Amino acid sequence: MIxxxxxxxxxxxxxxxxxxxxxxVHPRRLTVTTPFHVHEVEHILHLRPSRxxxxxxxxxxxxxxxxxxxxxxxxxxxxxxxxGKPIVALPTYIIxxxxxxxxxxxxxxxxxxxxxxxFPDIPTxxxxxxxxxxxxxxxxxxxxx
Amino acid sequence: MSLGTYFDQLEHDVLAAMRKPSKLYWTALAVSAxxxxxxxxxxxxxxxxxxxxxxxxxxVGWGVYITDFVFWVGIAxxxxxxxxxxxxxxxxxxxxxxxxxxxxxxxxxxxxxxxPLIHLGRCWFFYWLMPYPNQRHLWVxxxxxxxxxxxxxxxxxxxxxxxxxxxxxxxxxxxxxxFTGWRHWVFRILSLGWQGTAEQWKHYAWLYMFLAAFATPLxxxxxxxxxxxxxxxxxxxxxxxxxxxYFVAGAIFSGTAMxxxxxxxxxxxxxLDNYITVDHFxxxxxILLFTSLIVSYSYIVEFVLAWYSGNPFEIAHFSFRAxxxxxxxxxxMLFCNGLLPLTLFVKRLRRNLKYLFVxxxxxNVGMWLERFVIIVTSLARDFDPYNWGNYAPRFVEIGVTIxxxxxxxxxxxxxxxMLPVLxxxxxxxxxx
Numbered sequence: 001m002i003x004x005x006x007x008x009x010x011x012x013x014x015x016x017x018x019x020x021x022x023x024x025v026h027p028r029r030l031t032v033t034t035p036f037h038v039h040e041v042e043h044i045l046h047l048r049p050s051r052x053x054x055x056x057x058x059x060x061x062x063x064x065x066x067x068x069x070x071x072x073x074x075x076x077x078x079x080x081x082x083x084g085k086p087i088v089a090l091p092t093y094i095i096x097x098x099x100x101x102x103x104x105x106x107x108x109x110x111x112x113x114x115x116x117x118x119f120p121d122i123p124t125x126x127x128x129x130x131x132x133x134x135x136x137x138x139x140x141x142x143x144x145x
Numbered sequence: 146m147s148l149g150t151y152f153d154q155l156e157h158d159v160l161a162a163m164r165k166p167s168k169l170y171w172t173a174l175a176v177s178a179x180x181x182x183x184x185x186x187x188x189x190x191x192x193x194x195x196x197x198x199x200x201x202x203x204x205v206g207w208g209v210y211i212t213d214f215v216f217w218v219g220i221a222x223x224x225x226x227x228x229x230x231x232x233x234x235x236x237x238x239x240x241x242x243x244x245x246x247x248x249x250x251x252x253x254x255x256x257x258x259x260x261p262l263i264h265l266g267r268c269w270f271f272y273w274l275m276p277y278p279n280q281r282h283l284w285v286x287x288x289x290x291x292x293x294x295x296x297x298x299x300x301x302x303x304x305x306x307x308x309x310x311x312x313x314x315x316x317x318x319x320x321x322x323x324f325t326g327w328r329h330w331v332f333r334i335l336s337l338g339w340q341g342t343a344e345q346w347k348h349y350a351w352l353y354m355f356l357a358a359f360a361t362p363l364x365x366x367x368x369x370x371x372x373x374x375x376x377x378x379x380x381x382x383x384x385x386x387x388x389x390x391y392f393v394a395g396a397i398f399s400g401t402a403m404x405x406x407x408x409x410x411x412x413x414x415x416x417l418d419n420y421i422t423v424d425h426f427x428x429x430x431x432i433l434l435f436t437s438l439i440v441s442y443s444y445i446v447e448f449v450l451a452w453y454s455g456n457p458f459e460i461a462h463f464s465f466r467a468x469x470x471x472x473x474x475x476x477x478m479l480f481c482n483g484l485l486p487l488t489l490f491v492k493r494l495r496r497n498l499k500y501l502f503v504x505x506x507x508x509n510v511g512m513w514l515e516r517f518v519i520i521v522t523s524l525a526r527d528f529d530p531y532n533w534g535n536y537a538p539r540f541v542e543i544g545v546t547i548x549x550x551x552x553x554x555x556x557x558x559x560x561x562x563m564l565p566v567l568x569x570x571x572x573x574x575x576x577x
């Protein structure tokens with residue numbers, strides 16, 4: 001059975017959530033939806049930090065590597081000395097590598113967000129489930145209806 | 146008013162702005178679309194006849210098109226400043242402006258991106274800019290600032306678009322609930338199935354922070370790279386180390402002015418006076434004043450560097466800028482960008498929206514002139530007197546410039562009726 005608590009007020013909602021957790025309800029049995037990001041919820045439910053940073057790190061590292069590999073690789077592919085500059089002119093390649101670090105880091109973070117949040121959530125889109133402006137706690141009591 | 150009632154009112158007011166457009170809106174849209182059509186017509190004429198119909202020729206090979214490119218990239222910058230930098234500084238007033246500013250960024254970069262293609266003349270060869278090996282297996286020259294620009298501007302567009310979309314997701318879910326018909330379906334798909342659960346918000350908050358952290362150095366790098374298109378050459382007036390910070394400050398200055406130009410009428414027409422308050426405008430006006438001071442300081446430093454260098458070409462060039470053939474444009478630029486914004490030291494003027502709107506128009510003009518003066522005066526008078534020559538834009542260049550403004554305003558007007566113009570979830574967060 002699902003027991004639902006709805007609040008208009010953030011303080012009352014947080015109070016109830018804390019009370020439920022303190023009374024021994026396992027956070028896994030609680031589903032919380034809020035109209036905006038409420039930091040306190042993560043502490044109360046003991047949520048683990050998002051793994052998104054892993055995607056960001058991998059994306060940024062891949063971009064940095066790709067930036068240098070691409071510029072150096074193409075310069076060596078056909079060494080052409082122009083303007084008296086070295087074939088592998090690293091200071092100028094830093095700019096391309098920097099931009100690709102940000103590009104890959106940002107895009108892969110976004111893809112990571114979609115993956116971790118299971119977006120696009122096709123069943124929800126098809127079912128047309130809405131989320132309201134209230135703070136909602138749904139408690140799965142584990143009892144049969 | 147209880148929080149629930151306030152949330153309901155907020156959602157209603159912001160989304161009401163997306164309902165049936167007024168006559169004034171349609172008129173503004175028609176004027177913008179006509180200007181855009183004029184621009185397309187002029188570009189089409191240039192493609193048909195060749196680049197000779199434009200005024201750019203030796204020695205001034207970069208004219209109004211490159212001025213427009215730098216101007217529009219600059220306009221884009223305040224969007225990222227307001228969204229990302231002010232987010233990292235936890236400036237609460239940003240939530241009144243961030244959505245419009247982010248939309249402005251995406252639209253301005255799209256507008257800017259057209260200009261290198263227009264300037265190319267044979268725009269169908271645009272793919273030569275892309276890093277691919279040509280038929281002789283020769284890759285692009287990564288030592289050229291023009292190639293850095295390709296990377297910088299395309300990265301900027303991609304990250305700005307992602308940032309804009311991510312910020313919209315929770316608000317799209319609200320719009321999904323509030324609208325019916327085809328719009329409901331569009332928002333239903335675009336909101337990706339957002340429910341606002343603790344897990345979703347957790348990942349969302351991290352993503353938003355990472356994107357803000359990426360966008361902040363990106364915004365600095367993009368206009369630095371644009372400035373290096375000039376500074377990496379040896380032309381007097383361009384070859385100076387101050388260019389990167391000078392351009393970045395100028396970009397934020399012009400972008401902030403454009404935010405004021407757009408948001409003052411938008412707030413009035415869409416009835417958002419309760420959410421975008423005079424206090425918020427005052428905070429933005431302070432950014433305008435601050436960046437104006439940096440830009441004015443840069444104008445002084447440019448002259449001092451030329452004088453102190455003892456380089457006769459630099460000294461001659463800056464004398465030409467101040468008292469030469471383009472002197473009126475230079476002094477008008479100084480008036481608009483350096484002198485007029487000083488009035489913002491007066492609190493009463495900072496809080497007067499009509500004044501701010503008019504001032505922002507002057508700054509827009511001033512910042513366009515700044516780019517024109519920097520680009521054209523340097524090319525018109527370089528080292529060799531036999532290579533001197535003045536430039537004036539021709540009809541097609543003026544038409545394309547008007548068209549770019551038409552495109553920008555047209556897309557912004559469409560945005561105001563298609564998507565929520567305020568970050569509803571964020572306003573709720575601050576209100577709570």
